[in-house]
Amino acid sequence: ARKSLELEKSSDNSLYVSALEELNLEESSKTAKSTKKVWKTVVKVERKPPPGIDDYDQEQLKDLFSASIYAMDIFDYLKRREKDFKVDDYINRQSDLNTTMRALLVDWMVEVQENFEVNHESLYLGVKLVDLYLSKNVIKKENLQLIGATGLFIACKYDERIPPALDDFVYVCDGLYHGDDLLIMERAMLRCVDYELGIPLSYRFLRRYARCGKYDMPLLTLARFILETSLMDYATIQCSDSKMAAAALYLALKMKGLDWTKTLEYYSGYRIDDVKDVVLKLNAFLHKPKNNLKTMKTKYSHPLFHEVSKIPLIPSESLDFKTATVS
Numbered sequence: 259a260r261k262s263l264e265l266e267k268s269s270d271n272s273l274y275v276s277a278l279e280e281l282n283l284e285e286s287s288k289t290a291k292s293t294k295k296v297w298k299t300v301v302k303v304e305r306k307p308p309p310g311i312d313d314y315d316q317e318q319l320k321d322l323f324s325a326s327i328y329a330m331d332i333f334d335y336l337k338r339r340e341k342d343f344k345v346d347d348y349i350n351r352q353s354d355l356n357t358t359m360r361a362l363l364v365d366w367m368v369e370v371q372e373n374f375e376v377n378h379e380s381l382y383l384g385v386k387l388v389d390l391y392l393s394k395n396v397i398k399k400e401n402l403q404l405i406g407a408t409g410l411f412i413a414c415k416y417d418e419r420i421p422p423a424l425d426d427f428v429y430v431c432d433g434l435y436h437g438d439d440l441l442i443m444e445r446a447m448l449r450c451v452d453y454e455l456g457i458p459l460s461y462r463f464l465r466r467y468a469r470c471g472k473y474d475m476p477l478l479t480l481a482r483f484i485l486e487t488s489l490m491d492y493a494t495i496q497c498s499d500s501k502m503a504a505a506a507l508y509l510a511l512k513m514k515g516l517d518w519t520k521t522l523e524y525y526s527g528y529r530i531d532d533v534k535d536v537v538l539k540l541n542a543f544l545h546k547p548k549n550n551l552k553t554m555k556t557k558y559s560h561p562l563f564h565e566v567s568k569i570p571l572i573p574s575e576s577l578d579f580k581t582a583t584v585s
Contacts, residue, residue, distance in 0.1 A: 305330050311524050314470040333466055333500075336458040337527070340498045343386065343457050348393040349492060355392075355399055357492040363388070363406045364490045365551045370407075370430050372557060374422045376414050378482070382459045383413035385489050391450050401443075404435050408443040416455045460485055463503035463526075470525040471507075480566040481510035483558040484540055490551060491543040497536050504528040505536035513572055518584050534579045541574050 307313050315326035325332070349357055364385055371381040387409035397405065407427045414421035424437050451457075464485055468478040485506035488494050494502060504526045508518055518530055548555070558567035 307521075307524055311521050312470075312472070314472075314521075314525070329466070333463070336462070337498075337500050339456075340458050340500060342454070343390065343451075344498075345386075345389040345393050345495045347496065348389075351396060352392065354397065355402065359399065359402060360392075360492055361490040361551055363402055365553045366403070367406050367410055368486070368489075368557065369553045370410060372553070373430070374414070374426065376410075376418050376422065378461050378486070379459060380410065380413040380417045381486075382461045382489070383417060383455070383457060384410035386457055386459065387412060387447055387451065389495055391447050394450055395446075403431055404439055404443055405447070407431050407435070408440050408447055411440055412444055412447060412455070458499050460499035460502040460506070463500045464507060467503060467507050467522060467526050471519060471522050476564040476566065477510055477514055477516075479558070479564045480513060480569060481507045483554070483563070483566045484509050484544065486558075487544060487554050488540055490548075490554070491539070493539050493543070494536065497539075500526070501528060501533060501536055505533040505540055508533055509537050509540050512577065513569060520584055523584060530579060530584065534577075537577060538574060541572070541577060544571050545574070 305315075315324075315329050318324040318326040318329075349355065349360070367381060367384055367388075371378070371384075384406070388405055391405055391409070407430065411422075411424070411427050424440060427440055428435060428437050461482070464481055465478070468481065485502060488502060488506065497505075504522070507522070507526075508530070511518060523529055555567045557563065559565055
């Protein structure tokens with residue numbers, strides 16, 4: 259450490275540092291010029307919204323991480339891919355399962371997601387993998403938790419920088435299964451989806467819509483609460499993820515006394531008429547008693563989540579779509 263300190267003070271080292279600075283400045287200059295050329299090229303392929311609608315992507319153009327010049331194309335592509343991951347009405351084929359058991363499984367998966375402190379995307383992907391697997395395979399009820407744990411295990415490996423270990427998932431299953439059981443199920447689930455894990459998720463669509471609408475975090479969190487609660491509702495599993503996201507945001511807006519906007523209509527691709535049936539389903543499920551499904555409500559009652567689960571629900575009859583306006 260002392261030698262390093264002496265070297266820092268030496269004149270030779272100062273020259274070395276100066277040379278490095280010069281090199282960095284040169285490289286920065288080259289990069290800046292190159293970036294300018296790129297911007298000049300890409301601006302030509304931008305998609306402009308109609309007059310009167312905020313150009314969110316244009317505003318974010320200087321933020322390289324937002325990939326704003328590709329955002330519309332990316333989300334159009336994700337919407338087109340939704341048909342490849344449709345979940346059919348499988349519960350009647352599952353002689354050992356019912357919708358309540360599925361809801362309990364999702365409630366448990368939310369608890370695991372909280373305990374492991376993994377991304378919400380991992381939860382949504384895990385639930386989607388469970389539904390895709392159950393729509394193609396008849397199972398025994400004693401394997402339901404194994405499928406839920408494996409769905410999360412795969413999702414975390416796909417989405418997390420440092421995913422929980424296999425032993426962690428064995429532990430949260432209270433010793434019901436061994437590590438080998440999860441690995442065998444992992445292979446089966448991956449084969450079931452043909453190793454396709456880039457599945458369009460409602461959570462990502464919701465984040466995009468809220469950003470384009472420039473809504474604050476409390477409103478986005480309320481929409482997330484509605485959307486995450488819907489993961490337990492079997493009645494909505496056949497709805498597309500992009501429509502679920504739009505419906506959750508619409509309901510959150512109504513709960514805050516706000517209207518659907520032309521900006522949201524443009525960026526989501528959904529009019530009020532397109533989402534009204536899903537909105538009614540979401541609102542009905544929020545009103546439904548959930549004596550054994552308390553994880554979600556507890557989670558979103560925390561100050562970290564702006565205590566959105568404490569916000570009063572609105573009666574379904576007050577959701578009058580005939581008089582609904584677009585601002």
